[in-house]
Amino acid sequence: MSGTVILLFGATGDLAKRKLFPAIYSMYREGKLGENFAVIGLARRPRTNEQFRQDVLESIQEFGRYKSVGDTDWTSFAERFNYMPLDINDVNGFRQLRVLVEELDGKYETGGNRLFYLALAPDLFGSVSFNLRDGGLLDTKGYHRLVIEKPFGYDLESAEKLNAQLRQVFEEKDIYRIDHYLGKEMVQNIEFVRFANAFFEPLWNNKFIANVQITLSETVGVEERGGYYDKSGALRDMAQNHMLQMLTMIAMEPPSRLHPEDIRDEKVKVLRSLRGFASAEDVRENVVRGQYGEGELKGKPLPGYRSEPNVNPASATETFFAARVFVDNFRWAGVPFYVRTGKRLPVKTTEIVIEFKNVPDNVYLSRKHSLEPNLLVFRINPMEGIYFKMNAKQPGSEGVLVPVALDFCQSCVVGINTPEAYERLIHDASRGDSTYFTRWDEVAHAWQFVDQIADAWTKLGSEDLAFYPAGSWGPKRAQELLENDGFKWWPVN
Numbered sequence: 001m002s003g004t005v006i007l008l009f010g011a012t013g014d015l016a017k018r019k020l021f022p023a024i025y026s027m028y029r030e031g032k033l034g035e036n037f038a039v040i041g042l043a044r045r046p047r048t049n050e051q052f053r054q055d056v057l058e059s060i061q062e063f064g065r066y067k068s069v070g071d072t073d074w075t076s077f078a079e080r081f082n083y084m085p086l087d088i089n090d091v092n093g094f095r096q097l098r099v100l101v102e103e104l105d106g107k108y109e110t111g112g113n114r115l116f117y118l119a120l121a122p123d124l125f126g127s128v129s130f131n132l133r134d135g136g137l138l139d140t141k142g143y144h145r146l147v148i149e150k151p152f153g154y155d156l157e158s159a160e161k162l163n164a165q166l167r168q169v170f171e172e173k174d175i176y177r178i179d180h181y182l183g184k185e186m187v188q189n190i191e192f193v194r195f196a197n198a199f200f201e202p203l204w205n206n207k208f209i210a211n212v213q214i215t216l217s218e219t220v221g222v223e224e225r226g227g228y229y230d231k232s233g234a235l236r237d238m239a240q241n242h243m244l245q246m247l248t249m250i251a252m253e254p255p256s257r258l259h260p261e262d263i264r265d266e267k268v269k270v271l272r273s274l275r276g277f278a279s280a281e282d283v284r285e286n287v288v289r290g291q292y293g294e295g296e297l298k299g300k301p302l303p304g305y306r307s308e309p310n311v312n313p314a315s316a317t318e319t320f321f322a323a324r325v326f327v328d329n330f331r332w333a334g335v336p337f338y339v340r341t342g343k344r345l346p347v348k349t350t351e352i353v354i355e356f357k358n359v360p361d362n363v364y365l366s367r368k369h370s371l372e373p374n375l376l377v378f379r380i381n382p383m384e385g386i387y388f389k390m391n392a393k394q395p396g397s398e399g400v401l402v403p404v405a406l407d408f409c410q411s412c413v414v415g416i417n418t419p420e421a422y423e424r425l426i427h428d429a430s431r432g433d434s435t436y437f438t439r440w441d442e443v444a445h446a447w448q449f450v451d452q453i454a455d456a457w458t459k460l461g462s463e464d465l466a467f468y469p470a471g472s473w474g475p476k477r478a479q480e481l482l483e484n485d486g487f488k489w490w491p492v493n
């Protein structure tokens with residue numbers, strides 16, 4: 001594979017420590033980076049190369065899939081990590097950076113390829129891009145790719161502005177917008193399960209599917225991120241990106257080829273087909289927002305959201321979001337997609353449940369059995385697998401029907417060695433595969449959808465904000481959303 005210099009902005013931050021250093025090391029261990037690469041850590045804080053390499057080592061030991069570095073030539077890996085303090089508003093610093101990159105480019109024969117990874121707040125993306133250009137860092141014949149973290153803007157308007165800035169410097173094909181859920185093994189697997197199996201695709205429509213349920217629940221609160229989260233809330237933090245992305249993977253049409261643009265075209269069509277909301281009243285009926293109050297989880301008392309650090313004590317920010325969403329196209333007409341996400345819920349899990357319509361159950365009615373619907377469950381996180389619930393005769397009974405489970409636990413088989421989402425995404429970006437990154441039009445449509453909800457909430461004030469005890473499944477209205485349609489949330493595993 002061709003080489004690259006990875007320029008990591010935000011190298012002293014949490015993401016670099018928890019995810020990026022370990023991911024780069026795992027890729028190196030598995031030969032996915034080859035030998036022609038170097039990493040430059042950039043942040044404001046002064047740090048020597050030695051200190052930086054020590055940070056990298058500690059991060060791998062604490063968070064890596066490969067915690068021991070003993071089996072590799074650690075020196076050869078570590079010497080590729082260089083650090084340079086940088087004020088990202090000062091183009092002179094970028095000129096110095098250029099000298100360093102060129103030196104490493106020559107030393108490790110990286111062919112002028114550069115991967116700029118911006119683990120920074122989005123309001124800095126614009127100035128970094130301009131300074132990369134003005135500092136001469138894009139004047140090579142290799143590739144120049146920009147990898148950026150969410151959130152991509154705060155609403156459609158700010159996202160458009162941000163995009164316009166980036167596009168002055170980078171082409172769309174070179175912008176890799178990360179949604180780390182798209183790097184998760186089981187999210188990628190949705191497409192394979194759907195399109196590679198004869199027994200799902202014929203049933204994958206409104207004739208056979210009763211509803212789809214997407215749950216992304218977390219036990220954690222806002223932790224140290226109160227400052228960011230209080231301005232964002234669950235709608236912008238989780239729904240605009242991870243949840244809508246998973247929804248598109250479930251709802252998209254089969255692409256004509258497995259090419260990045262063909263897949264992304266199909267995803268955009270889903271986002272375009274999302275039913276809008278007619279009024280604030282319509283939002284109130286179909287969307288639930290909640291905030292956790294005091295509560296407890298596994299016997300441990302937990303504070304309410306408003307008492308968390310850096311959170312406004314009168315905050316109306318939602319920590320729970322649920323909605324009934326419709327994809328108004330031929331395949332999905334009339335099928336509700338229920339989505340929910342929240343902090344301080346009873347379990348950490350991400351699951352997608354496809355509930356099938358019942359077969360005509362008149363045969364079994366005489367026996368007073370109630371027929372449970374068939375379920376197909378994608379377990380995304382932390383357990384990975386697929387689970388299929390069907391009905392069968394209880395062995396030895398006089399025709400008693402019982403639900404039985406066909407359970408494929410992928411994480412049980414592959415165990416801890418499933419590559420982390422970030423490994424896959426950095427690897428994909430380094431080889432120019434943008435399939436699992438969000439294209440601008442996807443981001444724009446997602447914001448358009450989310451903005452309608454946010455605008456309605458502004459109109460409604462906080463009158464529909466419901467409080468739920470930390471450690472519970474959110475406001476009661478989230479249950480009613482389904483009950484009113486004759487459904488229920490299936491318990492998560």
Ligand code: BG6
Pocket residue numbers: 218237350381
């Ligand atoms: C991030 C959100 O994008 O995803 C966080 O900003 C959230 O608030 C996290 O905790 C969840 O990711 P995962 O991979 O732990 O489910």
